[in-house]
Amino acid sequence: MNYINLLDELKQRNLIFHITNEDLLKKKIKNNFISLYCGFDPTADSLHIGHLLPLITLKRFQIAGHTPIVLIGGATSLIGDPSFKSKERLLxxxxxxxxxxGKIIKQISSFLNFHCGSNSAVILNNKEWFEKMNILSFLRDIGKHFSINTMINREAVKQRIQRLDQGIxxxxxxxxxxxxxxxxxLNKKKEVSLQIGGSDQWGNISAGMHLIxxxxxxxxxxxxxxLLTQSNGMKFGKTESGTIWLDPQKTTPYKFYQFWNNIEDIYVYDFLRLFTFLNCNEIQIREKNKYKNNQIIHDKLFLSKYMTQLVHGKKNLSAAERITNILFLKNxxxxxxxxxxxxxxxxIPSIEVYKIKDLQEALVLCSLAQSxxxxxxMIxxxxxxxxSNKITNKNYIFCDNDKIFCEFTLLSRGKKHHCLIHWK
Structure with a gap:
């Protein structure tokens, strides 16, 4: 990507929600390489896919020659960001x-290049400077530059103040x-001239610009x-079964892969623009032909593969594809x-058993049949x-050949209902 037209490219990809002094910033990054930063508060043991957009955007800037700085909020996570939260965070x-x-730094490290010379990525922790500051210095030197009137009129704060049951x-x-x-x-020590973040961070970013x-x-x-939301208003990355985490121990690569594979069709091309490095013109051509030869299905599959490999690597992508083939392609x-x-x-529903009398009993135990x-x-x-082998014998009794690796049997009703039997 050419750094001369980076902002234009971000616009084409619908990546810009707010921007300050666009013409001046465009001129600055056309003539100079800059340092920029994005903050991540460690309020859980893993990032989730809502964090992917700022990470990938930092990567876009780095590819264009700029220096990305990741700021870990070791101090601010002790406080909790109230931005558009309906109630007080737990401390x-x-x-x-x-x-x-430590876990989040490891996850972030796979997205950016920390060994590429002059624009190598940097990770810092704000605990470093807040630990050295006392409350009197902060109130005297920093607090005096902020008006309470302005702060309480920020939309995120106003919403909480107006809720008598919660407040702030x-x-x-x-x-x-x-x-x-x-x-x-960061501006003083690292000459950082740009902060990026989700649209809910606009008030915080503006405050930093004001202070500087x-x-x-x-x-x-x-x-x-x-900030991406689904058609039901739910935040992107959260489902009825919970948040989609980047940690494979919390959301396995298969489940991660299926999340992207099951997104609504209306999001496919928007997500290709937002999350991938495919050329915008190519995406436009794909979108124009989305109903020809099942193009949209192929593009959704491409997105699933791309995102899974980006976050979990080739090996885990292969595992996710194998499992998908087992359940849906019977391979x-x-x-x-x-x-x-x-x-x-x-x-996937599963049961652990020592012995099952016959297939009928197994179907009932697996909740694939009521009686x-x-x-x-059904048989x-x-x-x-x-x-994946059809069974038509109503009196079928399991044999050793049904136990793959002497441990597992995949029992299926039709194409979508499965249960894994784990023989003990």
Whole structure:
């Protein structure tokens, strides 16, 4: 990507929600390589896919020659950002934040290049400067530059103040100043001139720009990215079964792969623009032909593969594809033992048994049938499979050949209903 037209490209990809002094910023990055930053508070032991957009955007800037700085909020995570939160966050323990920080740094490290010379990515922690500051210095040197009138009129704060059942504590109210100070310190020490973040961070980013202008008399810039929501209004990355995490122990690669594979069709080409490095013109051509030869299905599959490999690597993508082939394409010959273990973990219904009398009993135990009579009718009607092989014998009894790796049997009713039997 050519750094000369980087902002134009971000616009084409619908990546810009807010931007300050666009013409000046465009001129600045045309003539110079800049340093920019994005902050991540370790409020859990993993990032989720809502964090992917800022990480990938940092990567776009780095590819264009700019220096990305990741700021871990070791201090601010002790406070909690109230931006558009309906209620007060639970305060996290210091030791938990320390552990979570290590895990999140490891995840972030796979997205950016930390060994590419002059624009190598940098990770910092705001705990470094907040630990050295006392409350009197902060209130005297930083607090005096902020008007309470302005702060309480920020939309995110106003929403909480108007809710008498929740309100907002002074702890969370002070978060805006802390993030502003982060921008000030990074501008002073690392010459950071641009902060990026989600659109809910606009108030915090603006506060940092204000502080730098008041103290240093410098012009800096802010750019926010769209917060993605689904058609039901739910935040992108969260489903009825929970958040889609980047940690494979919390959301396995197969489940991650299926999340992208099951997105609504209306999002496919928007997501190709937002999350991938495919050329915008190519995406436009694909979108124009989306109903020809099932193009949209191929593009959704491309997105699923691309995102899974980006986050989990080739090996885990292969595992996710194998499991998908097993469940949907009935290709069970290529399955590995680890795939069965992942399949069991992924929310596919499973049972552990020592002995089962016959197939009818198994169908009832697996909740694929409500009674033995219903199970028998299902078998006779040719809708039951064991390890992708149709079974029509209503009195079928399991044998050793049904136990893959002497441990697992995949029992299926039709194409969409499965249960994994784990023989003990």
């Amino acid at each position: 996290n323990l210091t030791n938990n934040i320390k552990i979570w920080t 504590s002074f702890t969370e109210f002070s978060y805006n100043l802390l993030q502003a100070y982060d921008f000030f310190i 202008n008041r103290i240093s008399r410098k012009s800096v810039y802010g750019l926010t990215l769209p 069970i010959n290529k399955i590995k033992k680890s795939d069965f273990q992942q399949l069991k973990k992924d929310g 033995r009579t219903q199970a028998k009718n 006779i009607s040719n809708s039951i499979s064991i390890n």
